[in-house]
Amino acid sequence: MNKGEVQDSLNYDTTSSDKAQLVFSDVNGLLTESLIKNGRNENERVHKVITFTGQSLFVADTNSIILKLSKTAKDIIPDSTWDEKSYIFFTTRSTRLSDPIPSRGNAQCVALKVGNGRVVIIGEAAVLTAQIVDDIKFGIDDKLNDNKKFALNIMHWLSKIL
Numbered sequence: 001m002n003k004g005e006v007q008d009s010l011n012y013d014t015t016s017s018d019k020a021q022l023v024f025s026d027v028n029g030l031l032t033e034s035l036i037k038n039g040r041n042e043n044e045r046v047h048k049v050i051t052f053t054g055q056s057l058f059v060a061d062t063n064s065i066i067l068k069l070s071k072t073a074k075d076i077i078p079d080s081t082w083d084e085k086s087y088i089f090f091t092t093r094s095t096r097l098s099d100p101i102p103s104r105g106n107a108q109c110v111a112l113k114v115g116n117g118r119v120v121i122i123g124e125a126a127v128l129t130a131q132i133v134d135d136i137k138f139g140i141d142d143k144l145n146d147n148k149k150f151a152l153n154i155m156h157w158l159s160k161i162l
Contacts, residue, residue, distance in 0.1 A: 001123060004077030006056040006103050011070050013050050015144075020053040022108065024067045032068050035162040036111055036120075036153045044153060046146040052138065054124020056106035066120075067109035074100035111157060118158050128154075 005020050011028050013021040024030040025048040031037055037046050049067060056075050059065065077098045109122045122128070128151045130141040140148040156162045 052126040056103040065107040
């Protein structure tokens with residue numbers, strides 16, 4: 001885990017204009033072929049997943065990558081934090097960020113078989129949640145992505161239904 005935020009200047013959700021809201025889809029080829037993508041039938045097939053300000057993951061076994069980062073993706077990692085000013089109940093903090101580091105070849109989700117078990121690691125938590133910010137739905141309730149099917153297929157894969 002790269003402990004920062006991954007951004008992509010080409011493969012992000014343009015409706016949000018936030019380059020950290022990454023799009024993994026059939027169209028851009030970043031949603032890899034897998035049982036998690038395909039589900040048990042066409043109704044469970046995932047075509048588009050959107051993640052929100054997560055980090056990148058490195059895995060040696062590239063066959064385990066489910067959400068693949070593109071060659072334009074970059075990690076932005078905090079490299080130092082310091083207190084600026086203390087108030088009665090809180091202290092303001094500043095964080096210096098590194099120059100962007102290419103995250104090509106990394107992932108935002110991997111699925112691994114370990115012994116007789118299975119593990120899924122996701123570098124971003126909101127992809128599996130239902131959230132509303134300023135009356136805008138994102139995560140599994142957004143009808144413009146397949147995050148709900150993605151979450152269900154992950155559970156099916158972990159429980160060996162897939």
